[in-house]
Amino acid sequence: MHDVIVVGGGPSGATAAEDLARSGHKVAFIDRAGKIKPCGGAIPPRLVRDFLIPDSQIVARINTARMISPTGRRVDIPIENGYVGMVDREHFDEFLRGRAEEAGATRITGTYTGITRDGTGTHVAYRCKATGETKTLATRLVIGADGARSNVGRHEVPGGDRIPYVIAYHEIIEAPSGTLPGYDPGRCDVIYDGAISPDFYGWVFPHGAQASVGMGTQVPGVDLKEATAALRAASGLSACRTIRREGAPIPLHPLDKWDNGRDVVLAGDAAGVVAPSSGEGIYYAMVGGRVAATAAAACLSSGRASDLQLARKLFMREHKSVFKVLGAMQRAYYRSDERRERFVSLCHDVDVQRLTFEAYMNKALVKARPMAHLKIGIKNLAHLTGLVAVTRI
Structure with missing residues (x-):
């Protein structure tokens, strides 16, 4: 019998698993190996401080943000008294998962398939990647940290099947060698142009030896690959080698309820905690994982399912005004x-x-x-x- 099963091994799920393991709980997290979320990779200094991120994970330090308008107006905003750190999600997420394992969490590679309940407790079913067979784990609580279109949320939490989202797409490319007009390895470009995205924005974010170029939209019928190709051409990056392409939903609004009042609480994208306007999600995902772990620990200690509500309460107490x-x-x-x-x-x-x-x-x-x-x-x-x-x- 586990105390908690965490479904998802991204920044939110890995953080929840690590926190619970470090506090002495028996916890396992189920992760689908090989999935890399499309993400600009920007993290603020507060994340580095709060979650003890080593310098080795910071692939670039950004000191300027450039805003580009539909007519080509450029506004460079210097980042005073700090920097924006850039991470590569392929390696950053794996670092967080490894740290959760080192803290004592059990890592399971597989795909979540459902939750059942009987007289002996709650059981999480998953399909094992190595064998293809379906297995189950007994647990007292479940944390759903399985992304914007969360299967845990859809099945277990009211409103979890109706979360609004934009579709984000980006291409990780080799950063241009030498000097290229319009590209600066110390600057993030944010492009507000309906020709790139009719309702969101496009971006060019340096990642050291690589760069992320992409966009997002909620409008049906927009060709994300075509828009990204246009953005690369406008930025002089068409000739750069493409390393990988990724697409995924990004939620637009936190859910009104994060738990089922019994044995499940959501975290990160599954709970909808991505900042409006900017689409920033890594910091808020990790905070979401931390408050979900706090709520789960409180519930395990008290036996009160109502303590699962603490996750949303703690998050909104600090971040509701910013989101608004x-x-x-x-x-x-x-x-x-x-x-x-x-x-x-x-x-x-x-x-x-x-x-x-x-x-x-x-x-x-x-x-x-x-x-x-x-x-x-x-x-x-x-x-x-x-x-x-x-x-x-």
């Missing part, structure tokens, strides 16, 4: 190229730049400069209402 602001920004500015043009124009403002990256670094809204917030609010309203004229280039 980012969601409002996405709804306001991602609706048309005219709005995207105004958004990039707004990014010229020094107050916007500073507060944006202070919030990114620390994962909290900055409250130290109320006058700056007031000025930003006024400027934001002026851009949205068209009171500010946007110069075309």
Whole structure:
């Protein structure tokens, strides 16, 4: 009998498994080997601090973010007093899984197939990768950390089958050798252009010897590969060798309920915790894994299934305001190229730049400069209402 079975071995599931194992619980995690999620790979310094990530996992340090508008307007935002770390998910996720094993979690390579219950408890079924046979594990609790279209969430948690998402696609390429106009190994480019993505954005993120080039959209019928090819051409990266191609859903909104009131709690993408507007997910996935582990440990200790609600409560207590602001920004500015043009124009403002990256670094809204917030609010309203004229280039 396990205390907890974690379904999923990405950043969220691996973090939950590690935390529970380190606190002395008998835990196993089921992971589908070989899956690499499409991801720009950006992580903030707070993640490095909170989750003790070694320098060896940081493949690049970004000191500038460039916003590019539909008309080609470019706004370079310096990252002051810090950096954005870049990781390669192929190696970063495996590092986290290995660390969970070292902490005492049992790693199982297979595919989750379902949950059954009887008089002896809860049983998690999975198809073993090595043999192809279906096996079961007895457990007291289950953490579903199996992605945006979570099978655990769909089967076990109300609303888990209706989570909205965008489809993200990217290509990992060899970084250009030598100097290439338009590409900087120390800069992330974010492209707000309806020709690339009608409702989200495209990106060019350096990964040291490699780079991630991709985009996301919720609009049916958009050819993601064609849009990414256009983005590579516009960035001068068409000739770079393609190493791998990946696509996957990215959730757009946290679920209203993360547990089934009995023996299952969700974490990470399965719970919908990806930041609106930016699509940032690694940090929030790992926090989601940590709060799910905390809730599971509380439930195991008290015997109260209601303690599983702690996962969502703890997460929202710290991050609800950030998600609310980012969601409002996405709804306001991602609706048309005219709005995207105004958004990039707004990014010229020094107050916007500073507060944006202070919030990114620390994962909290900055409250130290109320006058700056007031000025930003006024400027934001002026851009949205068209009171500010946007110069075309």
